[in-house]
Amino acid sequence: MEKHVSHQEKVGSYMDTLARVLSWAYRKIDAIDARMLLQHVLQVNHAYLITHPEEPVSALQAGAFSTLVLRRESGTPVAYLTGERAFYDQTFKVTPAVLVPRPETELLVDLALETMTEKDRPYRVLDLGTGSGAIAIVIAKHRPQANVVAVDLSNDALSVAQWNASNLGANNVRLIQGSWYEPLGADEKFDLIVSNPPYVAEHDPHLQQGDLRFEPSIALSTGENGLACLRHIIAEAPAYLVDGGRLLVEHGYDQSAICQRLMERAEFEDIKVHKDLVGIERVCNGRYFM
Ligand code: GLN
Numbered sequence: 565m566e567k568h569v570s571h572q573e574k575v576g577s578y579m580d581t582l583a584r585v586l587s588w589a590y591r592k593i594d595a596i597d598a599r600m601l602l603q604h605v606l607q608v609n610h611a612y613l614i615t616h617p618e619e620p621v622s623a624l625q626a627g628a629f630s631t632l633v634l635r636r637e638s639g640t641p642v643a644y645l646t647g648e649r650a651f652y653d654q655t656f657k658v659t660p661a662v663l664v665p666r667p668e669t670e671l672l673v674d675l676a677l678e679t680m681t682e683k684d685r686p687y688r689v690l691d692l693g694t695g696s697g698a699i700a701i702v703i704a705k706h707r708p709q710a711n712v713v714a715v716d717l718s719n720d721a722l723s724v725a726q727w728n729a730s731n732l733g734a735n736n737v738r739l740i741q742g743s744w745y746e747p748l749g750a751d752e753k754f755d756l757i758v759s760n761p762p763y764v765a766e767h768d769p770h771l772q773q774g775d776l777r778f779e780p781s782i783a784l785s786t787g788e789n790g791l792a793c794l795r796h797i798i799a800e801a802p803a804y805l806v807d808g809g810r811l812l813v814e815h816g817y818d819q820s821a822i823c824q825r826l827m828e829r830a831e832f833e834d835i836k837v838h839k840d841l842v843g844i845e846r847v848c849n850g851r852y853f854m
Contacts, residue, residue, distance in 0.1 A: 580626045582606075583617035589633045597642050601632045604646040641775040652702040656728050661720035663783040664775070665698040668840040669760050672814050672847050673702050675838060676758050679810055684709050690804065691715070692744050692759040692797055695783055697725030697737065699758055704734040712737045713754070715747060718782060744793075745800050753806045760814040761793035762786040790816055798826040807854045812847060820845035 582602070589598035599613055605628045606613075606621070621629070632645045643649040643664040649656055651665035652673050658664055676699075680687050687710040691700035694714035704712045714737055716722050722739050729737045740747045764785040770776055771785055786792040794815055801811045811832065815823045820837045827835045832850030840846035 580621040580623075581617065582613060582619045582621060585621050585626055585629055586613075589629070592633055593636045597636055598633065600642050601636065601645060602629055605629045605632065639774070639777060641778055644778060649696075651696075651698045654698075654702055654705065654732055656696045656698050656701070657724055657731065658696050659720075659724055660778060661718060661780060662696040662724050663760075663779050665696060668842075668844075668846055669699065669814060671838060671840050672758055672760060672812055673699055675812055675847060675849060676703050676756060677706050679756060679812075680707050680710065683707065686711060687756060688754045688806075689713070690748075690754040690757045692757065693717075693761045693783070693793070694725050694739070695721050695760075697728045697734075697739070699760060700725070700737050701729055701732055701734045703758070704729075704737045705732060708736060710736060713740060713748070713752075714738070715740050715742055715744065717741070717743050718780070721780075721783075744796060745804055748804060752804060754804055754809060755806055756810050756812070757797075757801050757805060758812045759797050761797055763790045763794055763814070763816045763819060765790035791819065791822060794819065794823060795826060798823070798830050798832075802830055802832075802852045805852045808851060810849065810851050812849050814847050815845075817844045817846075820848065823848035 586598055586602060599610060603610060603613055605625055635645055636642060641664050643658045644660050647657060649658050649665050652670050656665060687707060689703055689710050689712045691712065691714040694700050694716045697714055700712045700714035704710060714725060719741055722741055725739050762784050764771060766785045766787060776784060794813060797813060813823060824835050827848060827850040832852050835850040837845045838847040838849060
């Protein structure tokens, strides 16, 4: 008698709940990733997920979630699965055409904003290799009087950046297609140049591991042992800076000394390096005086 389970109870007991689908996912992928994917499918926030463990999940939702979990399990970055990533104080659309914005790059934004002390000054800012537009758009939002020019070689990346600029109401960002300084006028000068260029060496084994495998190599890696883009950006920067203008570049974990040397060679002064959240030297910062 007690062994008998009615059909109704069976359906009830096997119905998916938030807690059940999550515990299935936890055995396959990172717990934070699992939560982000379920939040995306259900369009709820983290707090809702945690406070409603018994909430039923429809077959359709469970199916959509399990597809995402399996794609994550085979390596696709969470941001490409959800189509978005929080960076600084904004949320950006991301697609496989752009690098996923990283928390360490928020340092570059912090340093840029620190140098722009006069909130109402129409600073001219250049972002080279803008990708999703994350750096340029956050700067533009925090300094609405600034004029931000953001350059990228990839038209697909620029459409993502354009979508983000419009969606986030950053009207003071101008997006241009081209290679680094090439699309700029010869007499265009900026108060500040920022860049998070590709800096991973082309044959770095990390490119074949984890999330990096799914990101555009054009945004990640470059020749000369990862230094080709940094060399070009640093060497050419003085021609596009006003007197006393500043250059801020993100670089790899072992490229701090060489970036400082490249800045010295390009006659930058007041050169400083800054450590990221985990204590790795990540941003090189210099000023150029004519
Ligand atoms: N910091 C990234 C990584 O190594 C690389 C980003 C870049 O090349 N700008 O994962």
